[in-house]
Amino acid sequence: MAENALNQLRYLVIGGSAGSLEVILDLVTHLPALPHAVVILVVHRKKDNDSILVDLLSYRTKLPVREVEDKETISPDTIYLAPPDYHLLIERADLFSLDISEKVHFSRPSIDVTFESVAEAFGDRVIGILLSGANADGAVGMAKIRKAGGYTIVQDPATADVGYMPQQALDLTPVDSILPAAEIPGLLEKLLRIQ
Amino acid sequence: MIQDEDLNLLLSELSHRYGYDFTNYARASLKRRVNRLLAVDRFASFAELLYKVKNDPDYLPHVVEQLTVNVTEMFRDPSLFRTLREQVLPVLATHPLIRVWHAGCSTGEEVYSLAIMLEEANLLHKSLLYATDINPTVIENIRRGMFPIGNIRQYTENYLQSGGRKDFSSYYQAQYEWAKFDERLRANTIVATHNLVSDRSFNEFQLILCRNVLIYFDKELQDKALTLFDNSLEKLGFLVLGSKENLRFSPIAASYTQLENKEKVWRKMR
Structure with missing residues (x-):
């Protein structure tokens, strides 16, 4: 892909843990048909039921859904899922890489690790969303996305299944939007329309 | 996160001085490893780490161990x-x-x-x-x-x-x-x-x-x-x-x- 085309892409990174699955499925359902974005999902989950999530997501979108393999090319209008038991990193603007180094916040994949990597690689073209969870993972990542000029959305802890994770982020950093899950797709549509 | 120029300095030192060539290691992960090393060994700056690597050959095995990932388990997968x-x-x-x-x-x-x-x-x-x-x-x-x-x-x-x-x-x-x-x-x-x-x-x-x-x-x-x-x-x-x-x-x-x-x-x- 030509460099200027890459420069116009948006990078939508979504982190979720306990209680986030329904929200993620709903978000994916409401994504524009061609979002001109790379969608990256980091979800805490068990190692053994990995292909189920890809199937669940694929039912709800026409966009291709891929669980990332080592050194996989980053393509627009594709939904990428961090594989269980690996951290997902951005190796180059057009390339993912994986890592099985130490867990972060007892998690691998860790939301912080991917958010930080995405923030460093793509700066103000990133939209970060942190959802329900019972873990402190993602807070530092949200702060990094915001610091790098990205747009940050946190699910309103009061309306989240488990408010702990989004609250951790709000305690650490100011964010651009705090919304109930149902209102996130509408905001995304506006954000993705502005190129 | 450590800058590319600093990482290159460290890699060049490890390669020329000690023969450990990490230049073709994947960058995103390697940078995290160096960051971790800086944190674990409480270096105040990258310059201090580089000085230590240059002047203390006994420190080398530890650097190599920290730059590589040693996470494994029995019957994984x-x-x-x-x-x-x-x-x-x-x-x-x-x-x-x-x-x-x-x-x-x-x-x-x-x-x-x-x-x-x-x-x-x-x-x-x-x-x-x-x-x-x-x-x-x-x-x-x-x-x-x-x-x-x-x-x-x-x-x-x-x-x-x-x-x-x-x-x-x-x-x-x-x-x-x-x-x-x-x-x-x-x-x-x-x-x-x-x-x-x-x-x-x-x-x-x-x-x-x-x-x-x-x-x-x-x-x-x-x-x-x-x-x-x-x-x-x-x-x-x-x-x-x-x-x-x-x-x-x-x-x-x-x-x-x-x-x-x-x-x-x-x-x-x-």
Whole structure:
């Protein structure tokens, strides 16, 4: 892909843990048909039921859904899922890489690790969303996305299944939007329309 | 996060002064490792780390250990080990002497896992297991055969899922916070340092395992390592990679066929 085309892409990174699955499925359902974005999902989950999530997501979108393999090319209008038991990193603007180094916040994949990597690689073209969870993972990542000029959305802890994770982020950093899950797709549509 | 220029300075120092070449390691991960080293050893700045590396050769093994990832477990991905047990070991059994290479085996959890399976297939007595890693410090652990007792519950679960039928606790003795594995499991294991970047092939094998090592290399270095494995593998031998690694786009792909169940096991066909 030509460099200027890459420069116009948006990078939508979504982190979720306990209680986030329904929200993620709903978000994916409401994504524009061609979002001109790379969608990256980091979800805490068990190692053994990995292909189920890809199937669940694929039912709800026409966009291709891929669980990332080592050194996989980053393509627009594709939904990428961090594989269980690996951290997902951005190796180059057009390339993912994986890592099985130490867990972060007892998690691998860790939301912080991917958010930080995405923030460093793509700066103000990133939209970060942190959802329900019972873990402190993602807070530092949200702060990094915001610091790098990205747009940050946190699910309103009061309306989240488990408010702990989004609250951790709000305690650490100011964010651009705090919304109930149902209102996130509408905001995304506006954000993705502005190129 | 450490800047590219700083990383290049450090890599150049490690390469020229000590012969450890990390220049073709995947950058995103390597930067995190350097950051971690800075934090773990409480350096106030990158310059202090660089000074230490330049002036203290005794610090080097620690740097190499920290820059590489030494996370491994026994029977990690049990379905892969089940495939080895059911489809690969029966083929190896036909050889009078079975030679196996665990490349980049870190602290040796998978070496012991395979040794247990070979033992259960009554093949360990005629097997030679070469266990190599870039880190002189971590491979010491293979000789000791001691793993943290806190991990044993997970390993036991993995072992059972891989098709193991014995009482897993018969393979180790609990010693405070360690599980010490039976010495007979490593009787036929040869432990050595080997750097996939700079060292050559040293034998011919029927089975090579290199799992979650190539993910830390860039494409060029991956191809180089895979060619090294190809040169070290007998015809009809098996190559085993990590669950997210692939042979598909490599120069050796044409000579290999992946097992039908899509586990990351390839057979050398020519």
